[in-house]
Amino acid sequence: MxxxxxxxxxxxxxxxxxxxxxxxxxxxxxxxxxxxxxxxxxxxxxxxxxxxxxxxxxxxxxxxxxxxxxxxxxxxxxxxxxxxxxxxxxxxxxxxxxxxxxYVGPWLPEPLLTAPDVAEDIELADSVSMAMLLVLETLAPTERAVFVLRDVFDLGYDEIAQAVDKTPAAVRQIAHRARAHVAARRPREVVSPAQSRSALTAFQQAVETGDLRRLLDLIAPDVVLLTDGGGVVRAALEPVVGAEKVTAVLGRLASASLHPAQVNGCPALILRTGDAIDSVLAVRLEGGLITGLYAVRNPQKLSRVERETAMGR
Structure with missing residues (x-):
């Protein structure tokens, strides 16, 4: 079949x-x-x-x-x-x-295990990455819809106008405003899959070996760690900011079992304890350093990393 x-x-x-x-x-x-x-x-x-x-x-x-x-x-x-x-x-x-x-603590998008074809479509992978989805969270609902339909799926203004019940002229203005908003908050450089994999491999090795000095070399001084436990499992209720604080948290993962995976079209790590998935860890890279870490621990959000989810444009 x-x-x-x-x-x-x-x-x-x-x-x-x-x-x-x-x-x-x-x-x-x-x-x-x-x-x-x-x-x-x-x-x-x-x-x-x-x-x-x-x-x-x-x-x-x-x-x-x-x-x-x-x-x-x-x-x-x-x-x-x-x-x-x-x-x-x-x-x-x-x-x-x-x-x-x-919601209890930081809210993060539900991670998806994605097929290789999603990663091969650079624009699609960028649009569904954890970092981009968090940027989209800062848009008003109609702005988000217009941005997604126009900048990701390249729909015409007339089509979008029918979808959001606005005039084409209004949609153009909304698209311009949303695009400027996203541009000011998204990563400024395009990171290739190879660069992401290399950085994540080095990060994984440093975590698994407990090499905190190596971790400090890999993450930005103002790195931000967000952990989403949803009030169900233990997680930081506020963002953890700064290399030293984030490194201290990561140092507790030395005994964890880390597995590379394609999550939301980008390289990520799946942490397991025994046969169960403990969390999914995605990263944001800028200037060769990790500037953002997103750890989804809420069990209600982890079912879609057991099997691949088909996506497309």
């Missing part, structure tokens, strides 16, 4: 769709279009929400609306599906913002 067939069967199971119905193949046509664009739709929702579980819920809601539409009236199925997904994600994003206000 090939990957496309497996995905179609999975989508049918998730959406409750059977093989045929009385609408003369209408459901089959809807399912075919949904399956063809599912990776794109998931990626749009995930980049807007930073949560795979919420992105999956958005896809369920998208399917319910899509399945009820007369396929003969749709000229551009991809654009129509993106429009539904964006609207559903915007509604959920506003709910998530209220939920995050009561």
């Amino acid at each position: 090939d990957e496309r067939t497996e995905q179609e069967q999975r989508t049918r199971q998730e959406t409750g769709v059977g093989g045929h119905d009385s609408r003369a193949g209408g459901t089959d046509a809807a399912t075919e279009a949904f399956v063809a664009h599912r990776n794109l739709l998931f990626t749009v929702a995930y980049e807007m929400l930073g949560s795979a579980s919420d992105a999956e819920d958005v896809l369920q809601e998208t399917w319910l609306r899509w399945a009820g539409i007369d396929q003969e009236t749709v000229r551009d199925r991809r654009a129509f599906l993106v429009r539904i997904t964006t609207r559903q994600a915007l509604t959920r994003l506003r709910t998530l913002r209220r939920r995050k206000e009561s």
Whole structure:
């Protein structure tokens, strides 16, 4: 069974769709279009929400609306599906913002184990990286939607306007404002996968051997460590700032089992205790040094690092 067939069967199971119905193949046509664009739709929702579980819920809601539409009236199925997904994600994003206000400790995006093809698409990998998703968190909901649809997926202003219920002129202004906001906060240099792997390998070796002096050589003086335990497991409730403080925390990981992995399209480390995943550690590199460390420990956010998640543009 090939990957496309497996995905179609999975989508049918998730959406409750059977093989045929009385609408003369209408459901089959809807399912075919949904399956063809599912990776794109998931990626749009995930980049807007930073949560795979919420992105999956958005896809369920998208399917319910899509399945009820007369396929003969749709000229551009991809654009129509993106429009539904964006609207559903915007509604959920506003709910998530209220939920995050009561979150215990720093909130980090839900990490995803991604396939090599995501890393090969440099722009896609950058857009779903932990560092970029945290930058996107600083945008207002509509700004985030416009930025994602325009700068990541290269949708036209007219299409985006329909998705966010704004005029094309207003969307252009929002895109300009969001782009400037992101540019001021994102890493200023593009780091190649090879550079990331090299830095992470050196970092892993220093942690595993307890070489604190080597760690200090690898991290920036003003490095920031964010740990997301969600109030479920032990984690710092505030950002840990500064090389010495961060190194002291990392020194406690010498007995941990560290495993390299592709997380959100970028090299990362998965920490295991026994057979269980303890946390996922992603990094932000600038000027050859690690300037940000993101440790996701909340068990509710670690289910998507057991198997690869398909993404696409």
